[in-house]
Amino acid sequence: MRITFLGHAGFAVETASSVVVMDPWLSERGAFDSAWMQLPRNHHLAPRVRALLETPGRDRFLYVSHEHKDHFDPEFLATLQRRDFTVVIPRFLRSELQDVFAKYGCKRVIACEDGREVPIKGGYIKLFVSEQGTNRDSAVMVRGDGQCFLNLNDCKLHDRLARIAEEEGPVDVFTAQFSGAIWHPTCYEYPQETYAAISLKKRESKFEAVSRALETLRPRAYLASAGPACFLDPTLFHLNLEKVNIFPNATQLFRFLDQRLPSANLKKLESMPGDVLDAGTLDYVSLDGERLTEERFEAYLRAYAADMAHLFRERRRNMLRAEVDEIHERLRVELQRKLDHLDLHARVGMPLYVELTELPRRLLRVDFQARRVDEVPSIHESTRYAMKVSAVDLVRVLDRKLTWEDFLLSFRLRLSRSPDVYEPILHGFLGVEIEDLRAFCEGVRSTESQRERTVVDAGGRRFTVQRFCPHQGADLSEGWVEEGRYLVCPRHRWRFDLEDGGRCPTNGSTLCAEHAPQPSAPSESEPEVPLQPAQEPLSL
Structure with a gap:
């Protein structure tokens, strides 16, 4: 070979x-x-x-x-x-x-x-x-x-x-x-x-x-x-x-x-x-x-x-105000259509603000709870997610020359969030195509429906936890324990604090960790799966 x-x-x-x-x-x-x-x-x-x-x-x-x-x-x-x-x-x-x-x-x-x-x-x-x-x-x-x-x-x-x-x-x-x-x-x-x-x-x-x-x-x-x-x-x-x-x-x-x-x-x-x-x-x-x-x-x-250099000279151009206004309205319609397809909209507790850099006083505010998109002059919540992008870049998504995920991976945008916590449903709203949003929501529900539990040894104590990661369903029996208390997901390396009920500080999701007695043998409902030993983290 x-x-x-x-x-x-x-x-x-x-x-x-x-x-x-x-x-x-x-x-x-x-x-x-x-x-x-x-x-x-x-x-x-x-x-x-x-x-x-x-x-x-x-x-x-x-x-x-x-x-x-x-x-x-x-x-x-x-x-x-x-x-x-x-x-x-x-x-x-x-x-x-x-x-x-x-x-x-x-x-x-x-x-x-x-x-x-x-x-x-x-x-x-x-x-x-x-x-x-x-x-x-x-x-x-x-x-x-x-x-x-x-x-x-x-x-x-x-x-x-x-x-x-x-x-x-x-x-x-x-x-x-x-x-x-x-x-x-x-x-x-x-x-x-x-x-x-x-x-x-x-x-x-x-x-x-x-x-x-x-x-x-x-x-x-x-x-x-x-x-x-x-x-x-x-x-x-x-x-x-x-x-x-x-x-x-x-x-x-x-x-x-x-x-x-x-x-x-x-x-x-x-x-x-x-x-x-x-x-x-x-x-x-x-x-x-x-x-x-x-x-x-x-x-x-x-x-x-x-x-x-010619590639980047070719893609940049100045837009007329009428073109920017049209893109702004198309974006509003696109966001509303996305919102209409997001079955799990009520789970998102903060609004999303989207700003075209050419129109800094005409922000689009996505209200997930009310399921509507409105134009506002400024950000007025301390708890919010915000995206800033130029019309020249975003129109390629609206023209279907790029997917939303391709656009996010272009890095031609600025983002901020307060508090600085990962919100998976909002993340999906931004990155998933309109026609795929309902399947995305079904996938979230499917992951959450996995209730099998397992037993973890950490710091000389035993805990029962949900076996599958609430993020994207990775099998946590292939994870490991760090610092005697954090169970680490092997897929995305999210850390769940076993001493805090299995809560993940990344976004507050939980494994519903509970202290377990010292059993003579694992039960069928809570199989004990040995976790890999933790390694000391290295600094570069």
């Missing part, structure tokens, strides 16, 4: 009989309205990937993990002329991927449920599908030529990895996201000290997730991928050079792993786009000529930004 790194989360896995191209993101326009660009540059690999998918002689597969445009690149896929290959995608409730590829004209489309295997000669491709709340994602395993490659990319399957390892057997090469990919705290109006503290905590949490995955799977090699993109828009360029943010590089991850797993028999690999790895020997068959180093990082980015 040979594995070619295509940049970001992209790979081409070649066995003797098959080739599987995974998440090729190669468009020179980047993703999320060109807010994210590939780091390092990988556009030169487009002809090589086209040749892999278009050249007969082996079974050819294209795998797309989910809808985010740094994984699903329609612009590059449109350049493929010969499409006699098979597309393998996850089957989500939202049918966008299936709808797109149904019209694509390829040989076959296989939409996989969780755990489905697609046979190849001498092995298989297997998908692991995860869909909770606003998160839709999948991971892929390829087994062939006596080796196994597991690509988790962004998929948060950490509470399932022990079962996957038990059922699937040894993994030779493993890869998983290690860098942030969210708008918090990046787009929030925090003081610099608060921003840095939140970023550092999130960075360590992501590194810890990778560490625990490596402990569970025990692969022979870890490939750093799904790492940071870069931000070349002049309004976002500063994010590349911040001393502390949620976008660390592989070198920083490896330093953490050296301390966290000092005795691990693990080969850590930071590949450049175009590098080819032999999964059997773990040696590189070939190396790409250009290597990006920490020493030349800023100079590299500034040259890259100069080359791509």
Whole structure:
């Protein structure tokens, strides 16, 4: 088995009989309205990937993990002329991927449920599908030529990895996201000290997730991928050079792993786009000529930004007041339609204010309790959530050139909330498309309906808690205890204070933790599941 790194989360896995191209993101326009660009540059690999998918002689597969445009690149896929290959995608409730590829004209489309295997000669491709709340994602395993490659990319399957390892057997090469990919705290109006503290905590949490995955799977090699993109828009360029943010590089991850797993028999690999790895020997068959180093990082980015400057000149324009007024009204209608579809609106106890920067005295106030959107001159509540955005950027959502989630990931907005507490229903309201909001609410109710409990040992005491995380349903039996009192969710690393009834300070949700006696054996209704031991957090 040979594995070619295509940049970001992209790979081409070649066995003797098959080739599987995974998440090729190669468009020179980047993703999320060109807010994210590939780091390092990988556009030169487009002809090589086209040749892999278009050249007969082996079974050819294209795998797309989910809808985010740094994984699903329609612009590059449109350049493929010969499409006699098979597309393998996850089957989500939202049918966008299936709808797109149904019209694509390829040989076959296989939409996989969780755990489905697609046979190849001498092995298989297997998908692991995860869909909770606003998160839709999948991971892929390829087994062939006596080796196994597991690509988790962004998929948060950490509470399932022990079962996957038990059922699937040894993994030779493993890869998983290690860098942030969210708008918090990046787009929030925090003081610099608060921003840095939140970023550092999130960075360590992501590194810890990778560490625990490596402990569970025990692969022979870890490939750093799904790492940071870069931000070349002049309004976002500063994010590349911040001393502390949620976008660390592989070198920083490896330093953490050296301390966290000092005795691990693990080969850590930071590949450049175009590098080819032999999964059997773990040696590189070939190396790409250009290597990006920490020493030349800023100079590299500034040259890259100069080359791509035309993209950002093209997208900016001045608007007439009449155009802005029209966008303002369209936004009001859009927010009202969203609100009409949000069955759980009454749970949101604070209003949302949305301001177009061109109209600072005409804010839209979303009242979730009354289920209405009104125009107001200013913010008049101390408890509120607020979003500020320019009409030039937001009109792309209203014109359906971007989804709401794509827009949030563009980072071209400013957010604030008081109190600084995560509100999942409001978060879903912002990020979910209108047609998906009712399914989102049903998913929240489904997660909340899981009432199975388990027993946790923490600090020499025993507690009974709800087994599944109230956030997105992760199995907390795969979590761990920190500081003798905090039960940590393995999927998003939320911490639940067992000494405070299992309450999570992130948003006040609870596991309904109760003190338990010392039983001679666990009961059937409250199975005791041993939790992984906690590790001391490390500072970078």
